[in-house]
Amino acid sequence: MAKYLMLKHYRGAPAAVNNVMMDQWTQDEISAHIQYMNDFADRLKEAGEFVDAQALAPEGTWVQYGGEGRPPVTDGPFAETKDLIAGWMVIDVDSYDRALELAGELSAAPGAGGRPIHEWLELRPFMGEAHTITE
Amino acid sequence: MDEALLRSLAPSVLAILVRRGADFAAAEDAVQDALVEAVRAWPADPPRDAKAWLVTVAWRRFLDATRSESARRRREETVDHEPEPGPTPDVDDTMQLYFLCAHPALTPSSAVALTLRAVGGLTTRQIAEAYLVPEATMTQRISRAKRTVAEVRLDQPGDVATVLRVLYLVFNEGYSGDVDLAAEAVRITRQVAAAIDHPEASGLLALMLLHHARCPARTAADGSLVPLAEQDRGRWDTESIAEGVEILQTALARDRLGEFQAQAAIAALHADAQRADETDWVQIVEWYDELVRLTGSPVVRLNRAVAVGESDGPRAGLAALAEVDPSLPRHAAVAAYLHERDGDPVRAAGLYAEAAQRATNLAERDHLMRQAARLNAR
Known part of the structure; x- marks a missing residue:
């Protein structure tokens, strides 16, 4: 009973095995990829392990406190920022091993040539609640 | 309406449906429907006999569901043989x-x-x-x-x-x-302990009551964790403690020790102490020895090292800690505590910061970070 974030990067993750940009895929390959992702989410829901899935638009704005009585300072986007998050899935599973297994499965989504992308996903545990009995 | 009372009727209502021949999954759905219906209907129209009402509504829901599922022949058999509402199983x-x-x-x-x-x-x-x-x-x-x-x-x-x-x-x-959930766990465990004659069921109930008693003192107004030694013991629920101790004593008297009874015994010794420095750590270490024997759990060994540190001094605690798997999440936190007691605040501060990095929940992380900050400010 622990929640994990499976984080997908546009940029910043080590290179995938099948590292061909999506705009170079065939339309059928794109459809197959999307179908795989949807099926994966459906299986998680059916298994009672799904919490959340979101995709993020690539453009972001950097925002900072501008000081007393001033509007927030904005900047960016910074093209050189090396890490760019594409989206995530949150799962609620019984063990770390199960989380690893699911992340591996998600990373097998097909890309160019219908072959698995072997994309690197970042798996991060959520902070849980403090246990009642600790002594 | 007393929802806890309503919930407490769920298992016996379910048992009646299952005994009448409903399969578990369908019966469980029907009971759930009846409970939801009760929450809706009872405030305006409370039944005279809550359980009988739930059995009637749940049974009707079960029959409706069976009917709508084209299991026609089976339904007819079920209806033909519908028994009278029997005595409590x-x-x-x-x-x-x-x-x-x-x-x-x-x-x-x-x-x-x-x-x-x-x-x-x-x-x-x-x-x-x-x-x-x-x-x-x-x-x-x-x-x-x-x-x-x-x-x-x-x-x-x-x-x-x-x-x-x-x-x-x-x-x-x-x-x-x-x-x-803690209160729900206490309620359900109470039902189990009443339904089955088993010292560990009593042991678990006692353990829960003794820990639940500390709830009001466990967190400060700002939501931060208050460690056991610093809790305002005047805010502990004495009624809950008295009940837990009594249940535990009855269970221990049967001489079939198990891990929950041993854990409850440790909680009871803490509850006995009016002030933290009156705690009988020697007895607590003895109970930890029992727990190590019963479970062999590395977490128990870790907690035992804390108790040894209190009963025999921080050096003894550190010696006990040396035998414990250092990959345990709270290992660094225990080491930090013992090194501070041993008069090494610099090492303790570093270990508290390390422990904060390895904490698996926010309340504990914040607590450990404050300990590091406290020592670094000296």
Whole structure:
């Protein structure tokens, strides 16, 4: 009973095995990829392990406190920022091993040539609640 | 309306439906429907006999569902043989349901969900909210769990230890949402301890009561954790402590020690101390020795090192800690505490910071970070 974030990067993750940009895929390959992702989410829901899935638009704005009585300072986007998050899935599973297994499965989504992308996903545990009995 | 009372009727109502021949999964759905209907209808129109009302409504729901499922022949047989509302089934019938909900074929999270719904009487939505997952996810988890146990025969005795482990999980690892899972765990464990004559069931109930008693003192107004030694013991619930101690003493007198009784004994010794420095650490270490013997758990060895540090001094505690697996999440926190007691605040501060990095929950991380900051400010 622990929640994990499976984080997908546009940029910043080590290179995938099948590292061909999506705009170079065939339309059928794109459809197959999307179908795989949807099926994966459906299986998680059916298994009672799904919490959340979101995709993020690539453009972001950097925002900072501008000081007393001033509007927030904005900047960016910074093209050189090396890490760019594409989206995530949150799962609620019984063990770390199960989380690893699911992340591996998600990373097998097909890309160019219908072959698995072997994309690197970042798996991060959520902070849980403090246990009642600790002594 | 007393929802706790309503929930407490769930297992016996379910047992009646199952005994009338309804299969567990369908009966469980019907009871859930009846509970939801009761919450809606009772405030305006309270029944004279709550349980009889639930049995009638649940049975009707069960028949409706069976009908709509084209199982026509089966329905006719069921209706033909519909028994009169019988006497309350004996406790063993109900106990079988607890065994089923905690069946070893289920994963811990499925067993927890099924237990809370089928014998805890909570709604799927309440369970989903308590564990911070979407309701649809919890619905699936529960129906999968029901499919997993569908083939289990209800006439075979179960293992009470599995039931108790599930309830321990509910008590110990609940989020603090609208539903007080710790209170629900106490309530269900109370029912189990009443239904089955087993010293470990009593031991677990005592353990929960003794820890639940400290709830009002466990967190400060700002939500931060207050460690046991610094808690305002005047805010402990003395009634809960007295009940826990009495249940524990009765259980221990039967001379069938188990891990929950031993854990409860440690909690009772803490409860005995008016002030933290009056704690009988020597006896606590003895109970930890029993626990190590009973469970061999590395977490128990870690907690034992703390107790040894209090009874025989920090050097002895550090020696005990040296025998414990250093990869345990709270290892660095214990080391920090013992090194500070040993007069090495610099090392302790570093270890507290390391422990904060390795904390698995926010309250503990913040507490450990404050300890590091306190020592670094010296």
